[in-house]
Amino acid sequence: MRLGLVLGVLGKILRLFSLAFVPPTLLALADAWRGFTPWDHALPFVGAGLATAATGYLLSRWFHPNPRLHRAEALGVVAGAWFLVACFAAVPYVAEGLSAVDALFESISGLTTTGATILTDFGAYDRAFFLWRSMTQWFGGLGVIALFVVILPELGIAGRQIFFAEASDAGHELVSPRLRDIARRLWLLYLGLTVAEVLALTTLAGMPLYDSVCHALTTMPAGGFSPHPASIAGYDNPTAEWILVVFMTLAGMSFPLLWIALFRDPRALGRDGEFRFYLGTMLVTGVGAAAVLAGGVPDLEGLRTGLFQTASLISSTGYASTDWVLEPWTDAARTFLLVAMLVGGCAGSAAGGAKAVRHLLMLKFVGRELSRSLHPHGVLLVRYKGKPVTDDGLRAILNVVLLFLITYALVGAFLVVRGADFVTGFSASLACVGNIGPGFGAVGPMANFAELDVPSKVVLTLGMWAGRLELVTVLALLHPDVLRRLRWGARREV
Amino acid sequence: MRICIDGDDSVAFRLAEALMQQHEVTLVVPEEMPDVDLDQLEVRLVRGSTISGETLKEAGVEDAGLFVACSVLDERNLVACAEAKRLGARQVTCFLRRHEVQSSEAEANSLARSLGIDSVVLPADRLAREILKIVMVPGALDVEAFEGGRVRLVKRRVEEGAYLTSGPLKEVGVPKGVVLVMGQRDDRIFIPDGDTAFRPGDKVIAMGTTAGMNRFLTRYLSPRRGGREEHRATVVGGGVVGFAVAKGLEDAGWRVKVIEQDERRCQEIAPRLKALVLHGDGTDLELLREEHIGEDPVLIAVTSNDEKNLLVSLLAKQQGVARIITRADKPANELLFEDVGIDVVRSTLGAAVRAVVRKVDRRDRDLLAEFEHGEVRVLRLRVPEDFPPTPLAELQAPVFAIVGAILRNGEVIIPHGRDEVRGGDQLLVFVKAEGIEEARRFFERVHPARAHRDS
Numbered sequence: 001m002r003l004g005l006v007l008g009v010l011g012k013i014l015r016l017f018s019l020a021f022v023p024p025t026l027l028a029l030a031d032a033w034r035g036f037t038p039w040d041h042a043l044p045f046v047g048a049g050l051a052t053a054a055t056g057y058l059l060s061r062w063f064h065p066n067p068r069l070h071r072a073e074a075l076g077v078v079a080g081a082w083f084l085v086a087c088f089a090a091v092p093y094v095a096e097g098l099s100a101v102d103a104l105f106e107s108i109s110g111l112t113t114t115g116a117t118i119l120t121d122f123g124a125y126d127r128a129f130f131l132w133r134s135m136t137q138w139f140g141g142l143g144v145i146a147l148f149v150v151i152l153p154e155l156g157i158a159g160r161q162i163f164f165a166e167a168s169d170a171g172h173e174l175v176s177p178r179l180r181d182i183a184r185r186l187w188l189l190y191l192g193l194t195v196a197e198v199l200a201l202t203t204l205a206g207m208p209l210y211d212s213v214c215h216a217l218t219t220m221p222a223g224g225f226s227p228h229p230a231s232i233a234g235y236d237n238p239t240a241e242w243i244l245v246v247f248m249t250l251a252g253m254s255f256p257l258l259w260i261a262l263f264r265d266p267r268a269l270g271r272d273g274e275f276r277f278y279l280g281t282m283l284v285t286g287v288g289a290a291a292v293l294a295g296g297v298p299d300l301e302g303l304r305t306g307l308f309q310t311a312s313l314i315s316s317t318g319y320a321s322t323d324w325v326l327e328p329w330t331d332a333a334r335t336f337l338l339v340a341m342l343v344g345g346c347a348g349s350a351a352g353g354a355k356a357v358r359h360l361l362m363l364k365f366v367g368r369e370l371s372r373s374l375h376p377h378g379v380l381l382v383r384y385k386g387k388p389v390t391d392d393g394l395r396a397i398l399n400v401v402l403l404f405l406i407t408y409a410l411v412g413a414f415l416v417v418r419g420a421d422f423v424t425g426f427s428a429s430l431a432c433v434g435n436i437g438p439g440f441g442a443v444g445p446m447a448n449f450a451e452l453d454v455p456s457k458v459v460l461t462l463g464m465w466a467g468r469l470e471l472v473t474v475l476a477l478l479h480p481d482v483l484r485r486l487r488w489g490a491r492r493e494v
Numbered sequence: 495m496r497i498c499i500d501g502d503d504s505v506a507f508r509l510a511e512a513l514m515q516q517h518e519v520t521l522v523v524p525e526e527m528p529d530v531d532l533d534q535l536e537v538r539l540v541r542g543s544t545i546s547g548e549t550l551k552e553a554g555v556e557d558a559g560l561f562v563a564c565s566v567l568d569e570r571n572l573v574a575c576a577e578a579k580r581l582g583a584r585q586v587t588c589f590l591r592r593h594e595v596q597s598s599e600a601e602a603n604s605l606a607r608s609l610g611i612d613s614v615v616l617p618a619d620r621l622a623r624e625i626l627k628i629v630m631v632p633g634a635l636d637v638e639a640f641e642g643g644r645v646r647l648v649k650r651r652v653e654e655g656a657y658l659t660s661g662p663l664k665e666v667g668v669p670k671g672v673v674l675v676m677g678q679r680d681d682r683i684f685i686p687d688g689d690t691a692f693r694p695g696d697k698v699i700a701m702g703t704t705a706g707m708n709r710f711l712t713r714y715l716s717p718r719r720g721g722r723e724e725h726r727a728t729v730v731g732g733g734v735v736g737f738a739v740a741k742g743l744e745d746a747g748w749r750v751k752v753i754e755q756d757e758r759r760c761q762e763i764a765p766r767l768k769a770l771v772l773h774g775d776g777t778d779l780e781l782l783r784e785e786h787i788g789e790d791p792v793l794i795a796v797t798s799n800d801e802k803n804l805l806v807s808l809l810a811k812q813q814g815v816a817r818i819i820t821r822a823d824k825p826a827n828e829l830l831f832e833d834v835g836i837d838v839v840r841s842t843l844g845a846a847v848r849a850v851v852r853k854v855d856r857r858d859r860d861l862l863a864e865f866e867h868g869e870v871r872v873l874r875l876r877v878p879e880d881f882p883p884t885p886l887a888e889l890q891a892p893v894f895a896i897v898g899a900i901l902r903n904g905e906v907i908i909p910h911g912r913d914e915v916r917g918g919d920q921l922l923v924f925v926k927a928e929g930i931e932e933a934r935r936f937f938e939r940v941h942p943a944r945a946h947r948d949s
Contacts, residue, residue, distance in 0.1 A: 388765040
């Protein structure tokens with residue numbers, strides 16, 4: 001791996017990302033001009049923006065940003081980009097007085113669209129701060145879509161080549177045959193949905209513009225940061241909750257599928273096995289949780305509560321319209337939420353975890369092995385969208401699922417050893433590595449991760465980062481074959 | 495007519511054999527073809543490659559009335575046909591035997607037309623369709639449809655406890671719109687009359703309207719409280735025919751198992767079928783038991799090996815499969831298999847060769863279908879205008895012949911004894927092969943030779 005090339009590309013990415021500091025700066029200046037906050041509140045954003053731009057400029061000048069990267073280098077860029085960008089995005093948090101570990105936790109949680117927070121006192125920060133926090137998630141989602149729909153399938157990593165395969169040969173062109181066009185169109189869709197959500201929240205639900213923007217920025221990337229300490233529950237606005245149910249469901253859907261359904265053929269939704277699985281699980285767990293809570297047939301409010309939590313958790317957004325850690329929630333009802341968390345959103349969205357499609361294929365794989373025991377001579381296939389999945393593809397997919405399970409277990413065990421209780425430790429692990437946000441026990445939706453000790457926070461931070469990149473991407477970089485070949489590579493001739 | 499056949503195996507020989515009595519046949523075979531195979535044929539032989547215009551000219555395609563290419567190589571057949579047409583053959587017919595070019599005859603026909611080929615024959619596709627047609631009718635051993643489906647004919651076994659076995663026909667009767675045209679007990683064929691009492695195990699061929707036949711099949715032939723035949727089938731052999739049959743059944747909602755011996759072929763067909771594809775030998779009794787083949791009401795043995803099909807069929811019969819359809823490609827096997835108790839035997843070549851022969855042989859222009867390997871046939875005969883109206887019961891046919899349907903002014907009448915045959919009617923007549931000429935004379939009251947000229 002030629003580190004020079006990787007750093008060069010990272011420099012370019014940082015230069016681009018420095019622009020992200022403009023909106024919070026403007027908001028801070030506007031608030032200061034209107035006399036809400038002191039002028040110096042704009043300083044962290046100006047400073048962080050300048051630092052990011054300068055570092056990016058220097059890196060891309062020193063090192064040759066060669067776009068013809070080898071496989072390992074491409075992975076290095078991906079993994080490095082998330083981490084480096086998170087470091088710079090953490091600067092405003094540090095300026096607000098968070099410790100370095102806490103700031104990085106919050107920043108990584110944002111950029112990986114997790115939504116787990118270490119903030120304890122929401123009153124201590126201004127509007128620009130929360131806008132920035134929401135924006136990190138929105139940019140994270142933007143990166144995830146580009147990465148998972150465009151870059152990783154191209155590299156054939158983690159079985160991704162299978163998920164969007166339908167597109168190219170069924171006559172239903174995915175979106176466009178050209179990668180650049182795909183990314184551009186999906187980003188437009190992402191932007192369009194965000195704007196639509198802002199409009200829906202302000203006009204239909206009467207939510208203030210600022211809060212609507214902050215929520216829209218964290219819904220579409222399936223992030224879950226809310227400027228309100230009590231999340232959505234704090235607004236007590238049923239209309240807003242229904243709107244969010246819809247947009248969270250959309251956020252957990254495959255964006256390429258959404259594009260096809262919107263602009264080509266709505267029937268594609270019915271044909272998509274993953275979507276059916278995703279929506280089915282969401283509805284069943286939502287209605288199930290509501291029924292358990294109501295002790296029978298739930299009323300509309302009960303349904304809304306059930307569906308809101310499962311839509312939030314299955315799409316890995318992490319908003320809460322109720323504190324499910326407290327009464328009247330029981331372990332029986334929480335189990336439905338756990339199922340939603342484990343199934344996860346669709347590949348091609350900004351949702352975290354191993355994704356619904358991998359779990360679906362895992363179940364089909366299990367089904368096939370069961371029927372193999374009945375029909376030892378059968379030529380049995382695992383089909384996805386009517387086509388057989390190759391054993392290579394299946395292996396890659398199962399590998400990702402297993403890696404996630406192992407990681408959930410190891411990280412959870414670490415937290416428990418560091419003093420968390422079982423429920424808190426393992427649910428915090430699932431919530432962070434799966435990029436969901438809230439968990440159960442002491443890390444419920446109205447609580448935060450601040451109580452954990454520093455090593456736990458560091459492990460969770462790394463977990464969010466690796467989980468966001470579906471683990472394989474990051475772990476592959478630790479392979480001896482990559483580490484042995486580590487060198488600087490070509491420096492730019494000046 | 496001068497007919498030129500290009501081929502390299504039994505298909506060509508059978509075709510030549512079927513045509514050589516009436517026509518002047520030239521057979522084009524490859525250089526290396528051994529003489530032994532050709533001894534019995536009274537044809538002119540030309541050796542060489544048909545893709546070369548030289549050989550074709552030598553075979554005389556320029557003034558041939560028909561050129562048929564039926565070698566095992568589809569592409570070669572296509573090229574040979576196009577070339578023959580270019581050289582001046584009046585009609586060219588192309589066999590596509592491996593289906594690599596097109597998978598259905600309809601598709602293949604449009605391709606062929608664009609190449610200037612008049613017609614194509616896909617033997618495997620024909621066989622598959624023929625088998626499907628039979629399998630889809632519960633319990634049927636043979637089926638045929640005439641007049642665009644308005645008249646149906648079904649051969650079926652009379653089951654234990656069926657209403658038809660409860661007495662002689664004059665007491666039991668048949669539903670309106672149905673005629674029993676033939677009965678079969680053991681190997682004896684007979685025309686049912688009022689005194690006939692059917693027994694379980696007899697076979698009966700009935701002809702009638704769709705509604706009448708449905709009544710007849712469900713109320714008269716099946717046991718009173720018998721469940722409907724389940725839509726499950728085993729297909730042994732996953733080749734072109736097996737695949738097409740499995741696909742057709744599956745599309746009609748059947749649950750199908752396919753047993754195929756070749757692993758690579760298994761991998762090829764499994765993704766294209768919903769059916770359970772089993773890699774194994776159809777003659778492996780262990781496998782048949784393991785997969786509960788005996789519980790499926792239908793088994794279709796269509797490997798490319800006749801002997802294997804026979805063995806599979808016998809094993810299946812022993813396992814309790816009610817209906818077994820077996821493919822036999824060697825002509826001799828068709829009769830042989832029926833002798834050892836296989837109910838339905840079909841051959842790829844039989845259907846294809848018959849198709850060509852029927853097209854060529856204008857003497858048989860009124861031949862609609864054959865049963866029992868040509869022993870009995872269905873003819874469409876036109877009654878002359880001056881024929882006096884006669885009730886069927888009084889129409890003393892001189893031979894084994896029975897009127898299954900009367901077509902009058904576009905209407906279909908399934909006749910009873912009192913119905914009249916009038917001048918200008920068309921009759922669907924069920925007749926034994928040896929009585930064809932007599933039946934024609936009797937009903938058409940004209941000499942066949944004149945009919946030949948008239949047409």
